[in-house]
Amino acid sequence: MLYFASAVIITYFFWLVLSGHYTLLLMVIGAVSSLLVVMLASRMAVVDREGHPIDLVGRAIWFWPWLVWQIVKSGIDVSRIILSPSLPISPTLINVRATQKSAVGLVTYANSITLTPGTVSVEVEGDEITVHAITYAGAQDLAEGDMDRTVSRFEGGRRAQ
Amino acid sequence: MEQIIDIVSWVFLIAGGLFCVIGTVGMMRMPDMFTRLHAASIVDTLGMGFLIVGMVLQAGFTLVAAKLIIIAALILLTSPVATHALAQAALHAGLRPKLDHDETGGHIAGEDASSNS
Amino acid sequence: MMFFAATIAVLVSLGLALVRALLGPTLFDRVLAGNTIGTLAVLTLALIGFVTGRPEFLDIAILYTLLNLIGTIAVLRYFKLSEPVVPAAPEE
Structure with a gap:
């Protein structure tokens, strides 16, 4: 769950940097799509400590x-x-x-x-x-x-x- | 202040361009494929790093700088993967490096000594 | 002006890498040169974005960084699964 949350946050940060438009609609779309991407990734079982060792940061x-x-x-x-x-x-x-x-x-x-x-x-x-x-x-x-x-x-x- | 940043980013950009040229000159001069890998990794690390730092200094604290840092991080994460895959594939295809010193005694990790062709 | 100078340097090294890709005695030399050309292309894109004052080029550069790795790995896997060719096949 921890790795799920951190993956969503990092994906969302990536979206924010790439988009550069900070209107409410686009930010909500970004949040939804980063959530969706991480859900798909967790079905592939790649959202874990090995792919994503946040304790090493x-x-x-x-x-x-x-x-x-x-x-x-x-x-x-x-x-x-x-x-x-x-x-x-x-x-x-x-x-x-x-x-x-x-x-x-x-x-x-x-x-x-x-x-x-x-x-x-x-x-x-x-x-x-x-x-x-x-x-x-x-x-x-x-x-x-x-x-x-x-x-x-x-x-x-x-x-x- | 503006002037100092300009001068510093000049130095970084020139150094980056120089290291890119040095790396590719090395790729021309080196005798075999494994030594060329080392020359190419100069382009991927020092050349790229100095150029990106120079550009970040010019961009200041903006979205452009964030994108440049993302590019640098992605290259630093992916280039060793590509280099390692290349070296491993070359070794497994039977390409042997020209060596002055072989400290392995013919034993390469993950390979039986007898299967060396 | 300074970006222009850096762009020239990167383009010169791109040319040298291209010569290695054309000469390269083995297949892996060519793949290595291709990988280096990819990195240099990313740098050229970023620098051109600064020269022309259009930061949109950086988005393309990010995409190209990712594609560069995928491309290299894909080529290597393709040749790993097919018959090994060392030294490279003679010219047709």
């Missing part, structure tokens, strides 16, 4: 800026590699261990790896992620597990620490 406030900082740092590294005439790449394939407990945490970790330029998660199975990194140093940094611990902290919060 509080911790996202520090996680997202941290992720953006990682992206900028490694993005500048990869840009320097591309612009240097000798193209100093050393492609590496490596298996890293993921310590997240839930599927949401695992997806967050795999997507964080992919989103950071220089590393791409190629395959996920159980708690093992195969990563393709553009430099050997980048793969070693990832294997040290700094990002893994941060995502675990983001996912687990109080109890997992």
Whole structure:
């Protein structure tokens, strides 16, 4: 029920941003249609914690800026590699261990790896992620597990620490 | 104040355009498909991010800025999904990356070592 | 003026991505270039909205962002279900 309400609110917010006309009729139509959409979605059984982890929003406030900082740092590294005439790449394939407990945490970790330029998660199975990194140093940094611990902290919060 | 915002958004827009060009130049220079993925992800993250921030600064606190932020959020959520799907599909189709260091010992997660073709 | 400069930069990189799509030795290079072209097209749409002072372009950009993911996944699924082709099929 909580996830149903939050899905309606987010859908309605999306409608309000896209519409830009704030008359009574249009706002009521928007509310009705977002309710209808979420009802259809709940028949598909996609309105649950996995699709919609609202309890993580509080911790996202520090996680997202941290992720953006990682992206900028490694993005500048990869840009320097591309612009240097000798193209100093050393492609590496490596298996890293993921310590997240839930599927949401695992997806967050795999997507964080992919989103950071220089590393791409190629395959996920159980708690093992195969990563393709553009430099050997980048793969070693990832294997040290700094990002893994941060995502675990983001996912687990109080109890997992 | 107006002038400062103008200068800052200039810097962001130029940086964004530069990162887009760098990313696609990387796509031309990289030797194989898996390394090109890394170059393409620069366009999706840094190029897109800097350009959107520059545009948001110009738009100010309006509906346009909200739409731009929605675009940025959607790209940041969808681009890793597309990249991961691409890498996985390429690996499963039998395309092997050119490697300098193979730390996996031939074992790729979710795949039997014997089924490597 | 500044949007114009950024638009030129994005269009240059769009051209480079298009060259990769045409050259790309394997199918996946082409799909990757297509995905990048999609992202760059979204940025071009947003920038053109600013250049011409018509923010309606942003709605198209949002739609295109979503279609870009669907398109990439659809192409990949199609080729996953059909026979794998590596390297890409020779030109007809």
